[in-house]
Amino acid sequence: MEAKSLLGRMNSGNSCFSLVVRLHLSPLMLFVEFGTIGSLEQHGFARNRLWSVDRDPPPFPANTSHRAFVDLILRHSEEEVKIWPHRYECRLRVALGPGGDLMLTSRIRNTNTDGKSFTFTFAYHTYFSVTDISEVRVEGLETLDYLDNLKNRERFTEQGDALTFESEVDKVYLSTPTKIAILDHERKRTFVLRKDGLPDAVVWNPWDKKAKAMADFGDDEYKHMLCVTAACVEKPIILKPGEEWKGRLEISAVPSSYCSGQLDPRRIFRSN
Ligand SMILES: O=P(O)(O)OC[C@H]1O[C@H](O)[C@H](O)[C@@H](O)[C@@H]1O
Numbered sequence: 001m002e003a004k005s006l007l008g009r010m011n012s013g014n015s016c017f018s019l020v021v022r023l024h025l026s027p028l029m030l031f032v033e034f035g036t037i038g039s040l041e042q043h044g045f046a047r048n049r050l051w052s053v054d055r056d057p058p059p060f061p062a063n064t065s066h067r068a069f070v071d072l073i074l075r076h077s078e079e080e081v082k083i084w085p086h087r088y089e090c091r092l093r094v095a096l097g098p099g100g101d102l103m104l105t106s107r108i109r110n111t112n113t114d115g116k117s118f119t120f121t122f123a124y125h126t127y128f129s130v131t132d133i134s135e136v137r138v139e140g141l142e143t144l145d146y147l148d149n150l151k152n153r154e155r156f157t158e159q160g161d162a163l164t165f166e167s168e169v170d171k172v173y174l175s176t177p178t179k180i181a182i183l184d185h186e187r188k189r190t191f192v193l194r195k196d197g198l199p200d201a202v203v204w205n206p207w208d209k210k211a212k213a214m215a216d217f218g219d220d221e222y223k224h225m226l227c228v229t230a231a232c233v234e235k236p237i238i239l240k241p242g243e244e245w246k247g248r249l250e251i252s253a254v255p256s257s258y259c260s261g262q263l264d265p266r267r268i269f270r271s272n
Contacts, residue, residue, distance in 0.1 A: 043125070045083060046090065049074055054091070069095035069103075076111075086118045087111040101252040110239040117240045123202065123231035124249045126193075131186035133205060133223050138163040140180035141201060147172040147234070165226070168207035174234050176201045182228060190254045195230040197247035202229035 041048070057071035074090040089111055095103040104124055110117065130136045139162045147153045149170035158173070162183075180201060182191040195201075204227040206214060211222040230249045237245050 043123070044121075045080065046074055047125075049077075049080075051092070057093070060095070067095075067098075069093055086116065087113065088118070097252075099252070101250060104249045104251075106247045107244055108237075108239065109244040110241050112241045115241055117238055119236045119238050121231070121233050121236050122198070122245075122247055123229045123233065124198070124247075125202075125227065125229050126249070126251065127225050127227050128182055128191050130182070130184045130224055130226050133165050133226060135185050136165060136226055137183045137185070138180065138203065138226070138228065139183065140177050141173045141203065144176060145174045147174070163203065165205055168205065168210055170204050171202070172231070172233055173201045173203065175199050180228060180230075182226060188255060191228075192252045192254055193228060193230060194250040194252075195248060197245070198230040198232050198249065199235075200231040200233045202231055202233070203227070204229070 051072040051074045054071040054073050057069075060067065060069065070093070072092045072094070074092075076084070076087045087110075089107075089109045091107045093103075093105040095105070097103065106122070106124075108120070108122070112118070141163055142158055142161055145155055145157050147155055149172065150168065153172075176199060178195055180193045180195075182193070184190065205225065206217065206222050208219075208222060211217050212219050230247075232247065239245055
């Protein structure tokens, strides 16, 4: 399966809202090196590999409402050995809930037979469709420390209230809470991200100049997108042979002007 530029569209069946997540896949799954810190290609190699579908996946736990799912698998390959001399298995489960919520679960296992550990970083590079970036707020990241990719990854502390956007942004927020909300006032829709095992969050919008310079990005598309990436970047994950790491991201869309902490989106879904 080609991982690049996957468009995932989910309609809730409820006319109040629909959720469009651009799973610019690999984007969805960055592996080994997030960003351009190391010697590998931008965001690592997993994004540009061919994944296969597991036709006999392990069953879902009985107590979950997520019944529609696909498991994608990526394993080491001979051609990759020069850049990443390890054996691994990476499983990505993409599941849809009855209310239209999207659940991404990743498991990465060290299958080395030479006794060697390996280290990697990880991110779900999810692009969110918004009506007007200038009217968007992000809640859950205020007052946190971040590394600013536009300033040589210098560390700063976010001030004030919720994040708003009026120019290019490329920040790695550190030790973030498990819940982050993206409020689209004009559309009266909020995306709620719930994550596990992914302490960091990257917030990115290229704004006008960078958008024009990017070959695979429309000149005006920056006005209608925000990339909020659940990640594990600051402290890389280390796995010994036989060990497995698990990370999870759940994305829900909630109608109207939901504010984090005030409403529980799960209840809204159930009552619809
Ligand atoms: O275009 P992509 O390779 O998907 O990456 C787009 C952007 O993703 C991230 O959020 C990074 O922090 C940015 O520095 C990068 O430009």
